[in-house]
Amino acid sequence: MLSDRNPYSPIVKMSAASASSSGSKMKNVENDNSSKRTVGSVKKKSSGDKNKKSESNTSSTIIKVKSVIPKRRQDLLKWYGWGYKDSMFKLEGNAATFTGNRYSIGGQTLPHLAQWAIDKFGIDPSRDPKIPELPKTFAESRLPESIRLELEEIAEVSIDGMDRLIRAHGQTLKDMAQLRTNSFPRIPDAVIWPDSHEQVEQIVACASRHNFVIIPFGGGTSVSGAVTCPAKETRPIVVLDTSDLNSILWLDKEQLLARVQAGIVGQDLEREMRARGFTVGHEPDSYEFSTLGGWVATRASGMKKNTYGNIEDLIVNTKVVTARGVFEKSCRVPRVSCGPEWEHVIMGSEGCFGVVTEVTIKIRPLPPVVRYGSLVFPDWESGFYFEREVARRRLQPSSIRLMDNEQFRFGQALKTENTWGGVLLDGLKRLYITKIKGFDPAKLCVVTLLMEGSAEEVSERESKLNNIAAQFGGIPAGATNGENGYTLTFVIAYLRDVAMEYDVVSESFETSVPWDRTLALCANVKQRIRNECAKRGIDKYLISHRLTQTYDAGCCIYFYFGHYIGNCVDPVSTYEEIEEAARDEIIACGGSISHHHGVGKLRKKWYADTVSEPGRQLLLAAKKALDPDNIFALGNMAFEEHSNNTDVSVKSKL
Amino acid sequence: MNVGRAYVDILEPRRKPGGIVGFMTRNWYPQHTMTLDKKYSPEDLKDLVANSLYMDSIMESICSRTGATKEELQKIVHNFLEEMGLDKKVHVIRWMGVLFLKICFMMKIKMFVNEVAVFKLKSIMGNNPVLFLPTHRSYADFCLMTYLCYHFNIDFPAVAAGMDFYSMAVIGRRMRETGAFYIRRTLGGDELYAVTLKQYVKTVVAKHAAPIEFFLEGTRSRSNKSMPPKYGMLSMAMVPFFSHEVSDITIVPVNISYDRLMETTLFAYEHLGVPKPKESTGGFLKALHNLNDHFGYIYLNVGLPISAREFFNQNPKVLNSPETAKPMDLQAVTPEQFKQVQSLANHVITVQQKNTMVTIANFVALTLMQNIQLNKLATIDEVYADIELFIKDLGYFGASIFVDLKDAVERILVVHQKMMKLDGEKRLKLIIASPMELSDEVKKKIKGHLMHPETMATSVSVIQLQLYVNPVLHFLVPASLLYLCVFHDPGQVTEVYFERVKVLRKMLSHEFFYVESDMEDKFQEALTFCSRHDVLAYDKEMDTLKLGKDKKRQWMLTWTLAPFITTLHVATLIMLEQHGRITEAEAAKRIQRKVVEFVQPREEHWLGHPYSLSLEVARNCLRGLADARSLIKYRGDNISYEAVPVNLEVAHRLTLSVLHRIPVDFHNNKAVCNQLLQSRL
Numbered sequence A: 001m002l003s004d005r006n007p008y009s010p011i012v013k014m015s016a017a018s019a020s021s022s023g024s025k026m027k028n029v030e031n032d033n034s035s036k037r038t039v040g041s042v043k044k045k046s047s048g049d050k051n052k053k054s055e056s057n058t059s060s061t062i063i064k065v066k067s068v069i070p071k072r073r074q075d076l077l078k079w080y081g082w083g084y085k086d087s088m089f090k091l092e093g094n095a096a097t098f099t100g101n102r103y104s105i106g107g108q109t110l111p112h113l114a115q116w117a118i119d120k121f122g123i124d125p126s127r128d129p130k131i132p133e134l135p136k137t138f139a140e141s142r143l144p145e146s147i148r149l150e151l152e153e154i155a156e157v158s159i160d161g162m163d164r165l166i167r168a169h170g171q172t173l174k175d176m177a178q179l180r181t182n183s184f185p186r187i188p189d190a191v192i193w194p195d196s197h198e199q200v201e202q203i204v205a206c207a208s209r210h211n212f213v214i215i216p217f218g219g220g221t222s223v224s225g226a227v228t229c230p231a232k233e234t235r236p237i238v239v240l241d242t243s244d245l246n247s248i249l250w251l252d253k254e255q256l257l258a259r260v261q262a263g264i265v266g267q268d269l270e271r272e273m274r275a276r277g278f279t280v281g282h283e284p285d286s287y288e289f290s291t292l293g294g295w296v297a298t299r300a301s302g303m304k305k306n307t308y309g310n311i312e313d314l315i316v317n318t319k320v321v322t323a324r325g326v327f328e329k330s331c332r333v334p335r336v337s338c339g340p341e342w343e344h345v346i347m348g349s350e351g352c353f354g355v356v357t358e359v360t361i362k363i364r365p366l367p368p369v370v371r372y373g374s375l376v377f378p379d380w381e382s383g384f385y386f387e388r389e390v391a392r393r394r395l396q397p398s399s400i401r402l403m404d405n406e407q408f409r410f411g412q413a414l415k416t417e418n419t420w421g422g423v424l425l426d427g428l429k430r431l432y433i434t435k436i437k438g439f440d441p442a443k444l445c446v447v448t449l450l451m452e453g454s455a456e457e458v459s460e461r462e463s464k465l466n467n468i469a470a471q472f473g474g475i476p477a478g479a480t481n482g483e484n485g486y487t488l489t490f491v492i493a494y495l496r497d498v499a500m501e502y503d504v505v506s507e508s509f510e511t512s513v514p515w516d517r518t519l520a521l522c523a524n525v526k527q528r529i530r531n532e533c534a535k536r537g538i539d540k541y542l543i544s545h546r547l548t549q550t551y552d553a554g555c556c557i558y559f560y561f562g563h564y565i566g567n568c569v570d571p572v573s574t575y576e577e578i579e580e581a582a583r584d585e586i587i588a589c590g591g592s593i594s595h596h597h598g599v600g601k602l603r604k605k606w607y608a609d610t611v612s613e614p615g616r617q618l619l620l621a622a623k624k625a626l627d628p629d630n631i632f633a634l635g636n637m638a639f640e641e642h643s644n645n646t647d648v649s650v651k652s653k654l
Numbered sequence B: 001m002n003v004g005r006a007y008v009d010i011l012e013p014r015r016k017p018g019g020i021v022g023f024m025t026r027n028w029y030p031q032h033t034m035t036l037d038k039k040y041s042p043e044d045l046k047d048l049v050a051n052s053l054y055m056d057s058i059m060e061s062i063c064s065r066t067g068a069t070k071e072e073l074q075k076i077v078h079n080f081l082e083e084m085g086l087d088k089k090v091h092v093i094r095w096m097g098v099l100f101l102k103i104c105f106m107m108k109i110k111m112f113v114n115e116v117a118v119f120k121l122k123s124i125m126g127n128n129p130v131l132f133l134p135t136h137r138s139y140a141d142f143c144l145m146t147y148l149c150y151h152f153n154i155d156f157p158a159v160a161a162g163m164d165f166y167s168m169a170v171i172g173r174r175m176r177e178t179g180a181f182y183i184r185r186t187l188g189g190d191e192l193y194a195v196t197l198k199q200y201v202k203t204v205v206a207k208h209a210a211p212i213e214f215f216l217e218g219t220r221s222r223s224n225k226s227m228p229p230k231y232g233m234l235s236m237a238m239v240p241f242f243s244h245e246v247s248d249i250t251i252v253p254v255n256i257s258y259d260r261l262m263e264t265t266l267f268a269y270e271h272l273g274v275p276k277p278k279e280s281t282g283g284f285l286k287a288l289h290n291l292n293d294h295f296g297y298i299y300l301n302v303g304l305p306i307s308a309r310e311f312f313n314q315n316p317k318v319l320n321s322p323e324t325a326k327p328m329d330l331q332a333v334t335p336e337q338f339k340q341v342q343s344l345a346n347h348v349i350t351v352q353q354k355n356t357m358v359t360i361a362n363f364v365a366l367t368l369m370q371n372i373q374l375n376k377l378a379t380i381d382e383v384y385a386d387i388e389l390f391i392k393d394l395g396y397f398g399a400s401i402f403v404d405l406k407d408a409v410e411r412i413l414v415v416h417q418k419m420m421k422l423d424g425e426k427r428l429k430l431i432i433a434s435p436m437e438l439s440d441e442v443k444k445k446i447k448g449h450l451m452h453p454e455t456m457a458t459s460v461s462v463i464q465l466q467l468y469v470n471p472v473l474h475f476l477v478p479a480s481l482l483y484l485c486v487f488h489d490p491g492q493v494t495e496v497y498f499e500r501v502k503v504l505r506k507m508l509s510h511e512f513f514y515v516e517s518d519m520e521d522k523f524q525e526a527l528t529f530c531s532r533h534d535v536l537a538y539d540k541e542m543d544t545l546k547l548g549k550d551k552k553r554q555w556m557l558t559w560t561l562a563p564f565i566t567t568l569h570v571a572t573l574i575m576l577e578q579h580g581r582i583t584e585a586e587a588a589k590r591i592q593r594k595v596v597e598f599v600q601p602r603e604e605h606w607l608g609h610p611y612s613l614s615l616e617v618a619r620n621c622l623r624g625l626a627d628a629r630s631l632i633k634y635r636g637d638n639i640s641y642e643a644v645p646v647n648l649e650v651a652h653r654l655t656l657s658v659l660h661r662i663p664v665d666f667h668n669n670k671a672v673c674n675q676l677l678q679s680r681l
């Protein structure tokens, strides 16, 4: 019933890790396009050589990682949406497919998806998808030539329009809408790629000298607007792309620590570690593209936090270049009692205090056994109480997630011809007939499990979980179903693009909430959204949630909401209004502003109330201490966006 | 200061019948440098290195850069360690000890050691690693130090040895078994070798509870005096201290002085650029045969131990490095720490210099050399008188002097009977060896300018004598330079002379090592010496200097430095003539040739001090001129130089101003006994 997996053996396609192996399959996406760069971006040979030298002088333990993602991101990644260029959902009449061969469902037909979309949203799959044209005109770079030349002395610089456009945004709905219509009020004026801490220091010093803005840019997966170009900024904006800061500076297999440059991409980091028998185990759903520095700056949370911890548990030291100098703790210790922990001021700073350049991070030996599992519960409530009990007894495996019925059914809609997606229902049908009559397919919920450890530990844990599940009416539903659930995680992110192409706007948002308020919060938020939709005459929509993380004191709830644009004049704004109402409801019900996505520019409204006024003052004081000239003028959290002009926010239209 | 009494001949007890075997077979429970919970065998040490985090990290990095596999690299590292690693076989050491004593007795050696210093050192041993940093004047240094440890019940030192020993069949192996580990001199850009060595040294220091011994000067000095230190080895050895793996490191400078060096002839030829034969076991055995002779005394001056912690204490940047945030095993020496290691190394060299034992051999050589330059044949009584004066003056400059005048001179004449002798009227003469016929083979390999065989013979003999003069010169250099500056341009204020002496000192710094921060004190000392003895007349009111009346000392201060200044001056000449870059080897050769022209030749005989023909001196002058910014130095496989014309012009004039041509025919000289001439008669 359960499948054992030895992580040392070649990673099988369907495991969660397949995403990490996907990169190595991409052949030769080398950065041989550099010749196409604008004249201004040609890197000075001399300064490059100089840097190489200093690097090898300081240490020769450096492992220079070859990233899956090329410097010209647009060569591999979809410029107008999520993920890899070659991977996307396609609707052709009633037959849906997922292209490419990077994911398990790649290249397969999804016979149920189109019908599901028609039923849910009333879309018309027979018409052509709305795919945007490659933009040809871009706002002129405002970076004075003299400064550009100065920056080129430090590292590679580009003022190419596409290079700038694709780094103007993160992955919020609004970002996507503006990107597809090339209607950002502001895009960066240049991009620079430092490859060492020292270069970052020089760049920040240069910015202080000339008073231009720096935006640290990792993977651009932000879903809070944090990395989005501040619309009203009048100074030149330089995006500091951290993708060249991706070396492993040292790796201590004995202490289980690694010193890594902050720009390393999640899948690169994980691949390098696995190749050496280790894992960081930090796997946010975006880890194919998000970066270590981004995780630190947003206080990210990974799927397997129960075993490996969230980013704040994983980090031992952080080195940050601020406008006032380099910030770093002098010792590498497990804990320190030395007044407030300032490192936590950097974690979650959303780029506003400086650039994280190097991080000392914990690593773990690869677990000998990775096993998936799944459990079915008659309804959300019994699944919830099961989760609560597991958390109470601190028996969480690496990952434990509860999906509501909506998601369960969506999962069914994603099943391929090869029927792996059907296993659950087929199997259940049998179960349903033989044993557990009374499970309502329109109510049942699924828990997916990811267990790691020695064979013994895993088996023991599994039988304990099964026993608890039984107490709450749950029954095991097989390893394959569990595994499928985790695999889908990475594919789900591609849905938003196809949705947009067929006039559906959608987005996810999350919160953390105490156990005792969770059920009420879930119900109230769903109801609030229904009401908001009704108010606006929206009748084709989807609202769904899952419980993705559990803690002693509460859990994380993840909502999905999407609606057909119908007659909306400004569907993105409509969506945002409804999400805002949902967030108001969340807060009123005792939930938080965010469990892991962060505040950014989207959730500023609730910041001050969340941290209290003295808290806000502390934030402002920290800014004043670290960045008095507002070089890092991202305008996230409680910070104002610079403004001279009148509001120029452009109405986005799909 | 005559220190003779504090010294004990530690070989004395072994001269009794049965003294050797009984001693070499005694029980062996030596004093260790540290008490560690675990003892690490030589094999353990290699394993620790091979499996260290440092090696692993480096290999990971190399793999990622070059595509090599970890297994390949591990294999290479394994081979490096097999080549490098020390061994310890007590029975071998015992046998070697027996052999050592037999040879010592054959050579009629006494081995004087300042015993009290060793006892004191032993009493503080036990808590942290100990580094023995001896001077390196002879191959015998290795054996002496190991024997010293055996004698005093100290665990055998792990000795860093050059690869030339490694290739010697039996010797190489035996040396390894007595604790030698082998290092390649040129790391040749081989990253993996360099890091293996680093890690090995670090591990031996931190985990091998025996003293570590290496030569700061990097190689045997060919001039019987100190050379500027090399910093690499010491900085590797200090890593466990910087990473606080050990609480302290005790550094023990040791000076070893010899009444008679075995290698002088070889060295003399080397100075002239005639190739040195490669060390080989055969050569070694032949050398053994020549040992049945009188070699006099050897003096081991064990210096006061220096605590690294105390030495660095003034500087918190050294003790607290940002590198502590790294894994201990990956901690690197910071630039600040490296600077401090440099000053520690420099300090140790100055201590070695100061602890140089000035012996009767040096004094006799000094007087004889002085008389040769005066073309004067001195009686033994005159020699005594001269020696007394030298003792007084060198004592003033703080030299450690080991002299028992009466029978000492007679003893030394026996020891050096091939170099000097008393004639029938008890007058002291230098013996000039008969000219050596160089084979065509050797001629081809000559690095310098090919000289007339007779000039060569004379030069070789005089240079050998000079080798016994050299060790005392550093005491006299500041006074010499001061005197020469005043002689050329009297009546200036002292400040003016100070500046000139400073520049000249720097130009000669590779020849006569010193620490710049000591310069002012040394100048003061020289000034006091000169004015006290009326070498110079000091006008207190005006703060100016004029020449004094002490002709004898003036002469001493003139001739002692003359050959060096000649070479230095000629170096400026050569470099002024040169357009563009020139390699060090080529420049040295040209300097040598120019020196011959410079001191006018008469017939085939040459009127200059042969030591100014030394290629080593020429190279040192080039380096000094580069330090003084008169030349630009280009590092690389071949060091090369280019003139900085403006500065070099100044250097040229300055050196000319202190140049004294002392036209002496060393060949036909009253104080020289020319075997060739004699045989012709």
Ligand SMILES: Cc1cc2nc3c(=O)[nH]c(=O)nc-3n(C[C@H](O)[C@H](O)[C@H](O)COP(=O)(O)OP(=O)(O)OC[C@H]3O[C@@H](n4cnc5c(N)ncnc54)[C@H](O)[C@@H]3O)c2cc1C
Residues within 6 Å of the ligand: A170, A171, A215, A216, A217, A218, A219, A220, A221, A222, A223, A226, A227, A242, A262, A263, A283, A284, A285, A286, A289, A290, A291, A292, A293, A294, A295, A296, A297, A298, A299, A300, A301, A302, A303, A349, A350, A351, A352, A354, A355, A356, A357, A493, A596, A597, A598, A634, A636
């Ligand atoms: C499909 C999808 C799934 C996601 N799943 C998760 C999840 O499971 N868990 C989770 O926590 N988040 C998740 N996220 C959100 C996002 O991936 C995280 O916030 C992530 O940490 C951002 O990393 P990034 O490298 O993409 O940063 P970016 O988006 O480039 O930047 C985010 C913020 O961090 C700052 N920043 C980036 N690098 C640095 C640096 N080196 N120094 C200083 N500041 C820096 C930026 O200025 C910006 O303010 C998801 C997002 C998407 C689109």
